Amino acid sequence: MAFFNYKAYDSSGAKSEGLIEATSEQDAINKLKVQKLLPFEVKEEQKRATTGVLFQSKVSLADLEFLTAELSLLLATGVRIDRGLDIIRRTKAKAALAQMLANISSSIKKGSSLSQALRAYPDVFDNLYCNLIELGEASGNLSEIFSGIAKDLKFKRELQRKIIGSLTYPCVILFVCILSIFFIFNFIIPKMADMFGQLNSLPWYTQLMLSISEWMNDYQVFLALAVIASVPALIWASKREGFQHWWHKTALKLPVIANASATVERIRFNSGLSLMLKAGVPIDQALELAAGNIKNHVLHHEMTIARKKVKRGSQLTPALQQTSLYPPFYISLLEVGEESGNLDIVFDEIANRSRQDFETWTDNMTSLIEPLMILFMGGFVGGIVVIMLMSMISLNDVGF
Known part of the structure; x- marks a missing residue:
């Protein structure tokens, strides 16, 4: 077919x-x-x-958000899940998504549940997504579950688009800077080298500029190959468990990245936990399922210890306070939620506040990157131009 x-x-x-x-x-x-x-x-x-x-071999985050929101709407209007999948498959003309929906629909028609069919695609639907769908099937509020997941996916997609849009301008500046450096050291400075070739002595900055140009002309092919090879090497290393442990541990210690890393994990954990508590999942089971949504190995280990303490009878707030996931302000919110019995509302509030914090951090960082890139380009390229002018002026001071 x-x-x-x-x-x-x-x-x-x-x-x-x-x-x-x-x-x-x-x-x-x-x-x-x-x-x-x-x-x-x-x-x-x-x-x-x-x-x-x-570009079409994978289901993107935008496709997943679209699928989840559409299923929520179709189920709310009384459409059966297999019928809803067929409707979306016909209207969303992307090969990867259409093929996946056809396979899921076929599995459901053969007797599998929706959550079982989704688990066949772990790269698209993570454990938290599948667990929430399984809970929605058991409780009968699958439409509400899809609606909650769609809101979370919409935030991720908008944030992803915002970051990409904010980094476009700095990347263009960096690309222009690299092209300028390549042009200067490969075409301009070699012509100047012929001019200085018969001089007995040269200023140190002129000699340095000529040496760099000569080195780039001799080894730029190997330099380009090294840069190109570093990309797949970095991708390969990022999939190794040892590298992941090192990076997760290091990311929590870096001055700028540490807070952002903890905020992202807090969003993942609290949004999933809020959805599960609203679905009626017991707190110990919800903690176990939501902890699987934490990607950082260090924070995941801390949350596993906290979950075991809660399971043994410890109060929730003191157990979570011992993790690096919650600053003091959020601990106070947890205390209020635990005393009032409205933990689902509190976890949802923490997730929303964390989203706002991360958006603010993203805005600040992207606003800072642009002037830094301009200063880098102006300083580097401008410095080379100044050295070239100084070298030309020094011709009058150097004897033949």
Whole structure:
């Protein structure tokens, strides 16, 4: 079976387009005619997507947020889950998402639960997502669970887009700076070297500039290969457990990154914990499931110890106070929530406040990066230009 993008006219003459699953192009046409559609363009999705396979092979965060929000809306209006998956599959014309939805729908029709079908895609649906869906299936409030998850995913997507947008300008400046340096050391300075070639002595800054230019001309290919090779090497190292432990431990000690790392983990933990408590999960079980959403190994270990203390009968607030996840202000909120019995509201409030804190940190950092990049480019490139001018002036002072 393959997917085909189609454009057709319905019985009233209105244009209709979407995605349909069929064994061949003719089979797709026949299925469209059964639906009382007159197709005028049918193309196989896989053939159209081959040129962009690198960009279409995965389900993105935006796709996941769209899927979750749409399922919440469809379930709230009384649509069955398998029917809802088929509707989204036909309207969202991306090969990776359509194929995944087709497989999930097929698993459900064969008797699997939705949570079981989702667990077949761990790269898309994490443990917390699947656990919440399983709780929603058991309690019957699956639509509300999807709605809560969609809000959390929407925040992540907006924050991701905001960070990418804020870093675009500094990256462009850095790219222009690198091109300028490459042009100066490969084309401008070598011509100056011919001018200085017959001089008996040169100022130290001129000699340094010429040496750097000569080194770059001799080894720039190896330098470029080293930079290119560092990217897959860094990706490979980031997947090694030893490197992850080192980085997670180091990230909590760095002055600027430490607070941001703890804030991100606090958002993950508290948002999941709030959703589970609202779904009626006991606090000890909710702590265990939400702790699996913490990526930092150090904080995860601290939360595991706190969860065991709560399970043995310790109060929640003192146990969480011993972790690095909650500053004193949030501990006071936890005390109020534990005394009033409204922990779900408190955890939701902590998650929202942490989101605001992280957005503020992101705004401050991106606002700081832009002038720093401008200063770097102006200082570096400007310094080279000044040295070139000083070298030209020194020609009058150097004897032949």
